[in-house]
Amino acid sequence: MKIKAKLKKDVTEVKLLLSSPMIGREEAATKKVAESYITHVTAKVGGKVVWEASTGPFLSKDPYFMFNFKGAKEGDELVIDTIDEKGATETDKVVIK
Amino acid sequence: MKRRKFLSLGAVAAAASVLPASLSATDFRATAPKAWEAPTSKEAIEALFGTSATVEGDIEIKAPKLAENGGAVPIGIVSKLELTTIALFQDANPRSAVVVFELGEGGVVDLQTKIKMRKTANVTIVAKGKDGKLYSAMQKVEVSIGGCGG
Numbered sequence: 388m389k390i391k392a393k394l395k396k397d398v399t400e401v402k403l404l405l406s407s408p409m410i411g412r413e414e415a416a417t418k419k420v421a422e423s424y425i426t427h428v429t430a431k432v433g434g435k436v437v438w439e440a441s442t443g444p445f446l447s448k449d450p451y452f453m454f455n456f457k458g459a460k461e462g463d464e465l466v467i468d469t470i471d472e473k474g475a476t477e478t479d480k481v482v483i484k
Numbered sequence: 485m486k487r488r489k490f491l492s493l494g495a496v497a498a499a500a501s502v503l504p505a506s507l508s509a510t511d512f513r514a515t516a517p518k519a520w521e522a523p524t525s526k527e528a529i530e531a532l533f534g535t536s537a538t539v540e541g542d543i544e545i546k547a548p549k550l551a552e553n554g555g556a557v558p559i560g561i562v563s564k565l566e567l568t569t570i571a572l573f574q575d576a577n578p579r580s581a582v583v584v585f586e587l588g589e590g591g592v593v594d595l596q597t598k599i600k601m602r603k604t605a606n607v608t609i610v611a612k613g614k615d616g617k618l619y620s621a622m623q624k625v626e627v628s629i630g631g632c633g634g
Contacts, residue, residue, distance in 0.1 A: 438587060441584040447557075454591075
C-alpha cells in the first residue's frame with residue numbers, strides 16, 4: 388500500500404492507495420478466478436482510530452481513499468491496517484509531515 | 485506464556501471474521517451482513533441503518549455527471565455536518581453497498597474514493613450525524629463504458 392499524510396494547518400490529509408484486485412462474487416464467476424477483496428481498513432494515530440472503512444468488491448481495483456482528520460501533529464505516526472475476505476491482514480505506517 | 489496466549493487469541497479473533505476483529509473497532513460487514521447482500525440502495529440502507537427515513541441535503545457528492553471509465557468512478561463526499569457514519573450506495577451493480585466510513589473524534593467530512601459502476605445509476609450517500617439524525621444525498625452518474633466485473 389501507499390500512504391501519504393500531510394498536515395495542513397490543523398487538519399491531516401491522508402491519501403491511501405491499497406493493493407487488491409477487489410474481485411467479488413460475480414466477477415470471480417465470469418473470469419473464473421478466486422474472489423479477493425479487502426473488507427476493512429483502519430487508520431490509527433497513537434492507538435486511536437481516526438478513520439475506518441468497511442469495504443466491498445464494488446470499490447475500484449486497488450482502492451483509493453482520501454480522508455481528513457484533526458488532532459494529530461507533525462511527526463505523529465499514522466498506522467493503516469487492512470483485512471481481506473480470507474482474513475489476511477496487512478499493515479503499514481507513515482510519519483505525518 | 486502470557487504473550488503467547490495473547491498472540492493466539494489475536495489469531496483466533498482474526499480468523500473468525502464474524503467477530504469484530506481486533507483491528508477494527510466498527511466492522512459493518514460483521515454487524516450488518518444483510519446490508520452487503522441487498523440488491524437495491526433502499527434495502528441496503530434499511531439493513532444498515534434500520535430505516536430509510538432520512539433528511540435530504542447538507543451533504544455534497546462530488547462525482548462526475550458523465551464517467552468515462554466505469555471501473556473507477558471518483559466519488560467525493562463533503563459536508564459541514566458533524567457525521568460519524570457515512571455509507572455509499574449505488575444501483576449500478578448486483579449489490580448496492582460499496583463502502584461504509586466511520587470517522588473518529590477529529591473526523592472532517594472530506595472524503596474521496598473510487599467505485600465501480602457497470603451502468604448509469606444513482607449514487608446515494610446516507611450518513612448518521614452526532615445528533616442521531618440520518619442525512620442523505622443522491623446524484624445520478626452516467627457511465628459511458630461499464631466497469632469490469634459484475
